[in-house]
Amino acid sequence: MLKRLTLALTVLLTAPVASAETFVFTAIPDEDETRLQQRFQNVADYLEEKLDVDVRFVPVKSYAAxxxxxxxxxxxxxWFGGLSGVQARARVEDSRALAQGVEDAEFMTYFIAHQSTGLEEGEGLSDEMRDMTFTFGSKGSTSGRLMPEYYLREAFGQPPEEVFSRVGFSGNHSRTISLVASGAYDLGAVNYTVWENEVEAGNIDTDQVEVVWKTPHYPDYQWTIRGDVDERFGAGFADRVREALLNMEDPELLESFPRSGFIPASNDDYAIIESVGKELGLID
Amino acid sequence: MWHSATVRLSLGFVALAIFCLGIADLSITAHEPWHELLRLLQGLVQPDISAVDDLGVALLRTLAFAFVGVGLGAAAGFLLALAFRSRLVRSACAFVRAIHELFWALIFLQFFGLHPLTGVLAIALPYAGVFAKVFAEILEETDPLPEHVLPAGSGRLSALAFTRLRDAWPHLVSYTSYRLECGLRSSAVLGFVGMPTIGFYLESAFAQGHYNTVGALLLLFYVLIATLRLWVRPLLVPVYLVVAPFCLGSGLPIVWSNVSRFFTEDIVPAPLRHGEGVSGLASWFGDLMAHEALPGIWHTLVLTQIALVLTGILALVLYPLVSRHFFQRRFDQNRTHRSGNAKPGNRLAHLLGHGLLVVMRSTPEYLLAFILLQLWGPSMLPAVVALAIHNGGIIAHLVGRRSNEVNLRPDAPQGLERYAYELTPRLYGPFLALLFYRWEIIMRETAILGILGITTLGFYVDSAIQEIRFDRAMVLILITALLNIGVDVFARHLRAKLRLRHTANCEP
Structure with a gap:
């Protein structure tokens, strides 16, 4: 019995080492997973072709993961959000932001409301919202948590828990939309590209839920790479990855993000996100 | 009646729960909760198996994690049971089992990442703690006489093998097979944090409202558990144990430097890492206690109290479903005394009763709470109902089984009178013992349900992990463990005071 267990344990520990030279990437799970799986599997195929190494996409269940x-x-x-990118780069030496979507340089959060609240389209943050229920997206999201919380505190001078009768975290943007559309929450904060995409696809009943406020612009999503990839995959590897990302022109691929294209990004582009994160106590 | 300590205690618990009802948030916030429930039921009626590409793989992984985790847990637990006299071993076991497998998974994820070892250890570690305790109790209860008549100089190992082990073997096996069922539930739930088991796909399907896929996954899971007895055979178990490690999938390679970093940096409180000394630590800790730990503890206690009492009520209402004194009696008599003239109606009721309890207890509470949260919106209500359904199902099953050992006089009253005056009073002691036994389990689950968004301790643990602050997460997990240990000690004290007999095999 013991022998068998030792054997099992040895197998368990040694078996997976074989795949060491695969270039692996992940993405924050900010949307419906089937869509993410399709989107990033296509990106993996694209990168594999451009980089001449095995590329694998691994889905995770949370931003922190x-x-x-x-x-x-x-x-x-x-493929990180603004906040998760800052968190990640702070923990990995020499890691850097490679590229962001064209839209990410001027990103926005939409505040959405269920029709039963009686709020008007585009009427902004108002005292009428007090004591309604409100949902963020994921706890670690930039457009679903960090920036909306920042603007809520600025507008009401209080933390969200004191403004609203109930504050929740839906988990991702798709779920925020469906929770507000079903009326489970009166209000929600959502990534504007996800919203626009869902509206275009006809998945949202705009009689039930509408946009009541759009935040000012801030930087968001970006591709971030570790500093030690050149050692592992050959000199200039990180730059080749950047080239590949910037040259991504297949409309189908871009549409799945949805982004109109990718442009260069640097760590400094996200200084504002870092300072807001510190101000809200989400980053030490 | 009022002089009975048991009655006074029970009423005290109920009163406390009613008080908690007053302060708990139990509202249904979804606008069309029944519409969603209907869609889920439609999904169960029209499951769509083809919707999940990797269904077979998910099932295989679910089984593999359960077998390897429970196998390692049982082996380690058995060895620890032999050393259970040691206070250190006892405390260590109490500690590892006070931390829920999902918390263990979240901890291992930080340094083993998405490697199978994360899932295997998340099951094996807390299970080893439970196995050690129960195995020790089973060995304790065996007849000591054979050991006394052994010739002097018999080796300790052969003494164990030929006396106590021989005696206890059937109990050890039956308990281990029960834990395998639990292991399957744990394994499925680990999918929610990223392991490649059935829960991974269930969460995705739910998030997107693909109820036909949800239906297919749930039904397959029930079939897996309901048929456990058919395919887990003594001769096949060694085969499963050998094959299972190869079916875990490869995940991502472990980078061992992450392990040391986790223990030497990540979990060191931030003020110490930044050299702010003891005063910094004190204010850090005070802040954590005031804003996260204390509210978390309070909500955990309130929710546990309501769930505990509701579990008890549900168990008392449901146990007749599986008791021969109510549904099966005439059928049994027919079978034993007369030629087979069974009433089909009674038999159907018996089957339905059993079926209901099987479904109730084989649905993991985490899964149930997740489903109810989607349907009703966020409040304590989904958690309370989920805990009561799962635990009520288990206790009802055990009390019902216990009731079958009671022999009533042939002229005993029927129906409600039989329930209220004959059986329930006789079964109340064992019932309470079981309920207190599950108290700690309910609290452990209550804490973990916080991950779903109910503000128990798990909510704050999840927040800390989402903010990549493992120092805070570890303190909160430790507090959760201490709370569980505290409740366990208190429950044991109550059991002893009321002289409620507690048997090791009191789980099904």
């Missing part, structure tokens, strides 16, 4: 996998060197590249 994406950061942890990146930090632990189990993935070398990630």
């Amino acid at each position: 994406a950061v942890t996998a990146f930090r632990n060197n189990q993935v070398q590249l990630a």
Whole structure:
């Protein structure tokens, strides 16, 4: 029995080492997973063709899990949000933001409301919202948590828990939309590209839920790569990855993000996110 | 009646729960909760198996994690049971089992990442703690006489093998097979944090409202558990144990430097890491206690109290479903005394009763709470109902089984009178013992349900992990463990005071 168990344990520990030279990437789970799986499998195929290495996409269940996998060197590249990117780069030396979507330089959060609240489209944050129920997206989201919380505090001078009768975290943007559309929450904060995409696809009943406020612009999503990939995959590897990302022109691929294209990004572009994160106590 | 300590205690618990009802948030916030429930039921009636590409793989992984986790847990637990006299071993076991497998998984995820070892250890570690305790109790209860008549100089190992072990073997096996069922539930639930088991797909399907897929996954899971007895055979178990490690999938390679980093940096409180000394630590800790730990503890206690009492009520209402004194009696008599003239109606009721309790207890509470949260919106209500359904199902099953050992006089009253005056008073002691036994389990689950968004301790643990602050997460997990240990000690004290007999095999 013991022998068998030792054997089992040995197998367990040694079996997976074989795949060491695969370039692995992940993404924050900010939307419906089937969509993410399709989107990033296509990206994996695209990168494999451009980079001449095995590329594998690994789905994770939370924003923190994406950061942890990146930090632990189990993935070398990630499609992060603003906040998760800052968290990840703070923990991995020499890691850098490679590229962001064209839209990410001027990103927005939409505040959405169920029709039963009686709020008007585009009427802004108002005292009428007090004591309604409100849902963020994921706890670690930039457009679903960090920035909306920042603007809520600015507008009401109080933390969200004191403004609203109930504050929840839906988990991702798709779920925020469906929770507000079903009336489970009166209000929600959502990534504007996800909203626009869902409206275009006809998945949202705009009689039930509408946008009541759009935040000012801030920087968001970006591709971030570890600093040690050149050692592992050859000199200039990180730059080749950047080239590949910037040259991504297949409309189908871009549409799945949805982004109109990718442009260069640097760590400094996200200084504002870092300072807001510190102000709200989400980053030490 | 009022002089009975048991009655006074029970009423005290109920009163406390009613008080808690007053302060708990139990509202249904979804606008069309029944519409969603209907869609789920439609999904169960029209499951769509083809919707999940990797269904077979998910099932295989669910089984593999359960077998390897429970196998390692049982082996380690058995060895620890032999050393259970040691206070250190006892405390260590109490500690590891006070932390829920999902918390263990969240901890291992930080340094093993998405490697199978994360899931295997998340099951094996707390299970080893439970196995050690129960195995020790089973060995304790065996007849000591054979050991006394052994010739002097018999080796300790052969003494164990030929006396106590021989005696206890059937009990050890039956308990281990029960834990395998629990292991399957744990394994499925680990999918919610990223392990490649059935829960992974269930969460995705739910999030997207693909109820036909949800239906297919749930039904397959029930079939898996309901048929456990058919395919887990003594001769096949070694085969499963050998094959299972190869079916865990490869995950991502472990980077061992992450392990040391976790223990030497990540979990060191931030003020110490930043050199702010003891005063910094004190204010850090005070802040954590005031804003997260204390509210978390309070909500955990309130929710546990309501769930505990509701579990008890549900168990008392449901146990007749599986008791021969109510549904099966005439059928049994027919079978034993007369030629087979069984009433089909009674038999159907018996089957339905059993079926209901099987479904209730084989649905993991985490899964149930997740489903109800989607349907009703966020409040304590989904958690209370989920805990009561799962635990009530288990206790009802055990009390019902216990009632079958009671022999009533042939002229005993029927129906409600039989329930209220004959059986329930006789079964109340064992019932209370079981309920107190599950108290700690209910509290452990209550804490973990916080991950779903109910503000128990798990909510704050999840927040800390989402903010990548493992120092805070570890303190909160430790507090959760201490709370569980505290409740366990208190429950044991109550059991002893009321002289409620507690048997090791009191789980089904």
